Amino acid sequence: MGMTMTQKILAHRAGLGSVEPGELIMTELDLVLGNDITTPVAIEEFEKIGIDRVFDTQKIAIVPDHFTPNKDIKSAEQCRLIREFARGMYIENYFEVGEMGIEHALIPEKGLVVAGDVVIGADSHTCTYGALGAFATGVGSTDMAAGMATGKAWFKVPGAIKFVLKGKKQKWVSGKDIILHIIGMIGVDGALYKSMEYTGEGVSELSMDERFTIANMAIEAGAKNGIFEVDDKTISYMKQHSTKGYEIFKADDDAYYSEIYEIDLGEIRPTVAFPHLPENTRTIDEVGEIFIDQVVIGSCTNGRLEDLRVAASILKGNKVKKGVRTIIFPATQKIYLDALREGLIEIFIEAGAVVSTPTCGPCLGGHMGILAKGERAISTTNRNFVGRMGHKDSEVYLASPAVAAASAITGKISSPEEVL
Amino acid sequence: MIKGKAHKYGDNVDTDVIIPARYLTTTDWDELASYCMADLDRGFVDKVEAGDIMVAGKNFGCGSSREHAPIAIKASGISCVIAKSFARIFYRNSINIGLPIIECGEVVEDIDDGDIVSVDFEEGIITNHTKGRTYKGVGFPPFMQDIMNSDGLIGYIKGTLK
Numbered sequence: 001m002g003m004t005m006t007q008k009i010l011a012h013r014a015g016l017g018s019v020e021p022g023e024l025i026m027t028e029l030d031l032v033l034g035n036d037i038t039t040p041v042a043i044e045e046f047e048k049i050g051i052d053r054v055f056d057t058q059k060i061a062i063v064p065d066h067f068t069p070n071k072d073i074k075s076a077e078q079c080r081l082i083r084e085f086a087r088g089m090y091i092e093n094y095f096e097v098g099e100m101g102i103e104h105a106l107i108p109e110k111g112l113v114v115a116g117d118v119v120i121g122a123d124s125h126t127c128t129y130g131a132l133g134a135f136a137t138g139v140g141s142t143d144m145a146a147g148m149a150t151g152k153a154w155f156k157v158p159g160a161i162k163f164v165l166k167g168k169k170q171k172w173v174s175g176k177d178i179i180l181h182i183i184g185m186i187g188v189d190g191a192l193y194k195s196m197e198y199t200g201e202g203v204s205e206l207s208m209d210e211r212f213t214i215a216n217m218a219i220e221a222g223a224k225n226g227i228f229e230v231d232d233k234t235i236s237y238m239k240q241h242s243t244k245g246y247e248i249f250k251a252d253d254d255a256y257y258s259e260i261y262e263i264d265l266g267e268i269r270p271t272v273a274f275p276h277l278p279e280n281t282r283t284i285d286e287v288g289e290i291f292i293d294q295v296v297i298g299s300c301t302n303g304r305l306e307d308l309r310v311a312a313s314i315l316k317g318n319k320v321k322k323g324v325r326t327i328i329f330p331a332t333q334k335i336y337l338d339a340l341r342e343g344l345i346e347i348f349i350e351a352g353a354v355v356s357t358p359t360c361g362p363c364l365g366g367h368m369g370i371l372a373k374g375e376r377a378i379s380t381t382n383r384n385f386v387g388r389m390g391h392k393d394s395e396v397y398l399a400s401p402a403v404a405a406a407s408a409i410t411g412k413i414s415s416p417e418e419v420l
Numbered sequence: 421m422i423k424g425k426a427h428k429y430g431d432n433v434d435t436d437v438i439i440p441a442r443y444l445t446t447t448d449w450d451e452l453a454s455y456c457m458a459d460l461d462r463g464f465v466d467k468v469e470a471g472d473i474m475v476a477g478k479n480f481g482c483g484s485s486r487e488h489a490p491i492a493i494k495a496s497g498i499s500c501v502i503a504k505s506f507a508r509i510f511y512r513n514s515i516n517i518g519l520p521i522i523e524c525g526e527v528v529e530d531i532d533d534g535d536i537v538s539v540d541f542e543e544g545i546i547t548n549h550t551k552g553r554t555y556k557g558v559g560f561p562p563f564m565q566d567i568m569n570s571d572g573l574i575g576y577i578k579g580t581l582k
Contacts, residue, residue: 024561024563037441037444037486037488038485038486038487040447041447041487041488041491044447045574048574048578049574049577049578049581050578051581066441066444067444067445072445074445074446075445077445078445078447121485122485122487123484123485124483124484124485124509126485138485138509139485139509139512139513140485140486140487140490140509140512140513140516140517141487141513142487142513142516142517142572142573142574143512143513143516143573145574146516146573146574146577149577149581150577150580150581154563188432188479188482189432189478189479189482189505189507192479192505192507192508193508219483219509222479222482222507222508224508277432364436364441364484365436365440365441365442366441366442383434383436383483383484385434385436385437385483386434386436386437386459386460387436387437387440387459388436392437392459
């Protein structure tokens with residue numbers, strides 16, 4: 001039987017001719033990633049192993065991005081711990097505040113992942129790098145520790161669901177709407193333990209930024225990974241950002257998929273996920289009147305330059321609704337600088353939004369935009385679980401940067417078509 | 421063989437409600453345990469007793485990769501989690517830290533909050549003593565058994581590095 005893209009990459013890095021779904025394998029790792037929340041636990045586990053060096057000082061990346069710039073003394077202590085560990089182990093890809101960004105925007109930007117790589121990260125959104133045709137998946141801290149020690153990880157070879165994309169998107173529809181639409185269709189465990197593989201002529205319609213957004217939220221459907229077929233856009237992105245050699249894996253014609261969905265991009269409308277699960281989706285036309293207290297634009301899902309450009313195109317010359325806190329956080333220093341040079345930051349500030357340094361803070365209710373009891377936010381982030389952004393009786397609605405920016409102007413969840 | 425009182429929850433219990441991000445500024449197991457289930461069941465830490473069993477619906481542990489979630493559950497005294505299905509990172513993390521977990525939909529349907537349940541891992545037998553019913557669960561594949569028998573992945577790695 002043929003293999004999927006994911007199965008081919010795993011077989012290759014496990015040194016096997018072929019693999020089958022359900023098989024337990026051990027593969028070589030091209031990158032092991034951690035952040036300021038998961039790395040401290042990983043260091044404790046690493047120290048229990050009793051070795052004094054990591055498997056490869058170039059193939060580990062540590063990014064303090066969640067509670068940074070340090071939000072309190074306890075998070076400062078955690079960052080000190082990982083900083084000292086990175087120094088002591090000569091880890092080259094440690095990114096301090098000032099050079100850091102939100103890990104899943106930063107790692108591709110720095111060229112640390114390319115097609116054909118196997119990546120584990122102690123952060124669930126590590127699946128983002130599937131946009132580049134790599135196998136990338138989230139793991140926990142103990143897996144990170146074992147990966148840093150041995151350069152290997154165990155996997156159960158996943159089955160897969162194929163999404164064949166076709167057609168052209170409507171205006172104001174983006175990668176975020178596509179992935180919310182898909183999660184609404186298959187549910188938060190619709191791809192449990194499986195790969196979500198994207199193929200079809202519609203892939204070429206999508207920018208790299210949009211592919212990162214779609215692969216990023218594979219975990220929100222329970223998937224092990226999301227992965228895109230490599231095309232000219234992928235190759236040009238990799239050449240621009242990385243000097244690493246890449247390898248392209250295509251699914252066999254007779255690869256087995258448990259489900260195959262044909263998705264006509266032209267039929268997708270701007271989509272919003274209601275509390276408290278990403279699967280509770282409605283099109284913008286079905287939303288009704290939902291007033292909001294806060295707007296968040298950014299995160300590993302939607303903090304890239306294109307996201308900021310779309311938000312700016314809507315906010316330009318407008319003011320955010322009085323009383324609506326609008327927080328915009330570019331995902332990396334480079335994106336921040338590019339946005340500054342393009343004049344986007346000026347547009348945001350003149351519209352009455354605040355612009356934050358890169359941080360995961362507001363997305364997970366860490367800092368920089370916590371919700372009080374009963375408050376409601378529309379956010380371009382990835383989760384709307386109970387208490388995700390603050391008080392357990394607050395609410396998060398997930399949407400695209402376009403819908404979030406339009407909502408900031410009206411003070412209620414709105415389509416860009418309403419304000420332009 | 422373990423035996424304890426069941427604490428039952430629904431579908432899609434996510435790691436944010438098991439251990440909210442605001443408590444992730446520590447790696448101390450006891451401190452994490454003191455916040456276990458904080459945003460879903462505030463009374464949990466007061467009523468849980470060592471050896472108790474957590475029971476839940478589908479997709480338990482979805483969301484974040486935070487290992488703090490299975491750690492908080494294990495350190496709170498829970499000896500085993502039985503669910504209809506588990507989110508995959510939570511499943512991995514539980515194996516890796518040595519928290520026993522079992523997928524068994526039929527058992528979950530029959531257990532009510534407070535029922536006394538026992539689990540025999542060697543035989544794969546789950547017994548609901550309150551209802552007087554027994555079930556046969558599916559055991560771990562040998563590779564995962566090796567990890568569990570080594571007290572988690574780190575013990576297993578130590579063994580292979582020798």
